[in-house]
Amino acid sequence: MDVVATRSQLAAALARVASGDRAALRIVYQDTSAKLFGVCLRILNDRSEAEDVLQDVYVTVWRKAASFDPARASPITWLVAIARNRAIDRLRASAVSRRAEPIETAEDVRDEAPAALDLVVAAEQQARLKTCLGELEERQSSVIRSAFLDGMTYEQLAERMKVPLGTMKSWIRRGLMKLRACLER
Amino acid sequence: MSETDHNGTPGDDGRVVAAEYVLGVLDATERHAAAQRIEYDADFAREVAFWEEKLGGLVDQVRPVTPPETAWSRIEAVISAPAVAPQRGGLWNSLPFWRIFAIGSAAVAAACIAALVFLGTGVLRDERAPLLANIRQKDSGQPGFVAAVGAGGTLVIVPASLLTADQKSMELWLIPAAPTGTTATPRSLGLIAPNQPVRITVPPQLVPLVTRDASLAVSLEEPGGSKTGAPSDQIIAVGGLTNL
Numbered sequence: 001m002d003v004v005a006t007r008s009q010l011a012a013a014l015a016r017v018a019s020g021d022r023a024a025l026r027i028v029y030q031d032t033s034a035k036l037f038g039v040c041l042r043i044l045n046d047r048s049e050a051e052d053v054l055q056d057v058y059v060t061v062w063r064k065a066a067s068f069d070p071a072r073a074s075p076i077t078w079l080v081a082i083a084r085n086r087a088i089d090r091l092r093a094s095a096v097s098r099r100a101e102p103i104e105t106a107e108d109v110r111d112e113a114p115a116a117l118d119l120v121v122a123a124e125q126q127a128r129l130k131t132c133l134g135e136l137e138e139r140q141s142s143v144i145r146s147a148f149l150d151g152m153t154y155e156q157l158a159e160r161m162k163v164p165l166g167t168m169k170s171w172i173r174r175g176l177m178k179l180r181a182c183l184e185r
Numbered sequence: 186m187s188e189t190d191h192n193g194t195p196g197d198d199g200r201v202v203a204a205e206y207v208l209g210v211l212d213a214t215e216r217h218a219a220a221q222r223i224e225y226d227a228d229f230a231r232e233v234a235f236w237e238e239k240l241g242g243l244v245d246q247v248r249p250v251t252p253p254e255t256a257w258s259r260i261e262a263v264i265s266a267p268a269v270a271p272q273r274g275g276l277w278n279s280l281p282f283w284r285i286f287a288i289g290s291a292a293v294a295a296a297c298i299a300a301l302v303f304l305g306t307g308v309l310r311d312e313r314a315p316l317l318a319n320i321r322q323k324d325s326g327q328p329g330f331v332a333a334v335g336a337g338g339t340l341v342i343v344p345a346s347l348l349t350a351d352q353k354s355m356e357l358w359l360i361p362a363a364p365t366g367t368t369a370t371p372r373s374l375g376l377i378a379p380n381q382p383v384r385i386t387v388p389p390q391l392v393p394l395v396t397r398d399a400s401l402a403v404s405l406e407e408p409g410g411s412k413t414g415a416p417s418d419q420i421i422a423v424g425g426l427t428n429l
Contacts, residue, residue, distance in 0.1 A: 022264060029257060034249035037256075042247050043209075051256055058260045072234060077241040084209065085220075092213035126242045144208065148243045151209045176204040183239050 006031070010075035011068075018065035025062055032076065033058070036083040043087040043151040053090050057083045088151040132182035140175035147172065203232030207240055318401045320424035322346075329422035330377075330403060332357075334395050338387035342377055342401075353405040355379055358416050359391060360423075362398030371402065376410050400425045 010031060016024035036057060040050040060082055068078050133141040143157055152160070158168035199222075205211050206219040223230045320330040320342075328345035342357060357377045363369035372391050377383045387395060402423045404416035411417065 022261070025260075025264065026257070029260070033256070034251045035244065035247070037252040038247045038250045039244050041250055051252060054252055054256055055259050055263070059263050062260075062264045073238060074241075077238050080241050080244050081207075081237045088209045089213075089216065092216060125239075126245060129239060129242045145243060145246070147208045147210050148240055149247060153212050154210045155212075157210065172205075172208070172210060173201055176201070176208065180200070180204065180235075 007074055007076070011070040014061075014065050014068050014070075014075055014078075017062060018068070025058065028061065028079075029058055032079055035076075036079060039080060039083050040087040042149055043084065043091055049090060049094075050087070053083070053086045056086050060086070084151070091151050092153075128183065132179050135182055136175050136178060137171075140171050140178075143168070143172055144175050144179070199226065199229045200232055203229055204236050207233055207236035316395065316397060316426040316428060318424040318426045319345075320401055320403060320422045322422045323420060330401075330424075332401055332424075334387065334426065338389065338392040338395070340374065340385045340387055340395075341382060342385065343382040344378070344380055352408065353419075354408050354410050355421075356404050356406045356410050356416065357385065358402045358404060359387070359394060360400040360402055361394040362396055371416050373411060373414065373416075374401075377403065395426065397426055397428060 010028065013024045013027045013031075017028060033054065037050060037054050040053045040057070041047065044050045044053065057079075061079065064082075068075065073081075133144070136144070139161075143161065146152060146160075147157060154165060154168050154172070157172075158165045161168065163171075202211075202215075202219055202222075206216065211219060219229075219233075223233055315333040315335045318330075318332045318334075319328055320332060321327065322329040330342050331345050332340060332342040334340040355377050357374040358371040359374050360371050361369045372394065374387060374391070375385055377385075400423055402416065402420050404411070405419040405421055406417055
């Protein structure tokens with residue numbers, strides 16, 4: 001299925017969800033739940049928590065589908081944002097981080113799962129992001145990727161990379177602003 | 186929020202914070218503040234949308250994992266509750282509500298609160314905020330029921346887990362707040378169902394006793410409910426009433 005068709009089908013399904021169509025939610029779920037579950041699992045590192053959050057996510061989609069505006073966001077971006085926000089909120093709410101094992105780096109995962117999201121994010125946009133990340137220092141793009149995918153705080157990232165907190169903040173902030181300038185070009 | 190000087194122009198600071206919010210590096214307090222800012226600061230909201238759109242592609246690197254089949258059943262159960270329809274506005278956009286929803290100890294309970302609040306349209310019409318109770322099972326501490334009571338005395342109670350009553354009836358009790366050292370007399374609010382939401386109108390004489398310090402309890406009774414006017418010794422779940 002090509003990207004454009006999938007995007008518009010998802011957007012159409014979300015519009016039907018907004019009018020209370022449960023079958024449409026089922027379609028959205030079928031098309032996106034594996035990806036969103038992967039996103040939640042990566043952040044929470046705990047299957048049962050990730051399942052709870054996944055449920056929250058689709059119940060939220062059911063309620064808030066009317067606030068999805070296809071002119072302003074792509075359907076998958078909207079869904080991923082909900083899933084990441086729920087998962088990160090859950091992670092922050094749990095007092096003790098359960099991360100006992102080292103986190104896979106973004107590059108490791110990429111190698112194992114090539115082109116996993118090809119159906120949802122437009123190729124040009126992906127390419128642009130990749131180019132712009134490539135313009136950053138290696139350590140900057142690497143921590144930005146990890147932060148996004150693992151939902152780690154500045155403190156956790158600083159600890160993991162064994163640099164002072166201030167250094168980590170400044171890497172990331174400078175990286176983000178540079179990235180912004182590049183993405184806008 | 187950040188170490189960047191805030192000199193009154195929302196521009197740069199807002200840009201940084203929006204990016205940090207989407208990236209996910211903020212702690213719980215900062216995230217909460219940023220989430221609120223989306224609601225009232227349109228420029229900030231636009232920045233957040235920009236980053237969500239641009240960085241969203243990074244999930245490309247996340248391996249999809251098929252969720253268990255039960256996941257869909259749970260979702261379907263929540264959205265199929267009667268009178269639960271997509272809605273906008275009101276409580277649905279209330280941050281405290283979503284915070285509870287997001288950090289509730291059991292997502293099942295949270296989902297039930299959601300179902301409950303939407304079922305309880307009568308509850309919502311009240312001017313004052315409803316009181317909520319997370320009625321936990323006494324033996325396991327797991328959520329048993331979630332209840333909401335509006336100021337007008339409309340109470341909705343939803344099972345938060347799969348409960349069975351076998352041959353018994355389940356009865357709901359209001360345990361009014363009692364001064365220290367004294368014991369309150371439980372007042373029956375009627376029978377409830379172990380497997381479906383029930384709406385109860387609290388008797389007018391009991392409405393003044395439905396306060397923040399009161400509790401709700403569920404007991405197992407002989408079929409038809411307590412004949413003595415007091416609960417049996419089989420109280421299976423209890424929870425205090427709190428503001429949303």
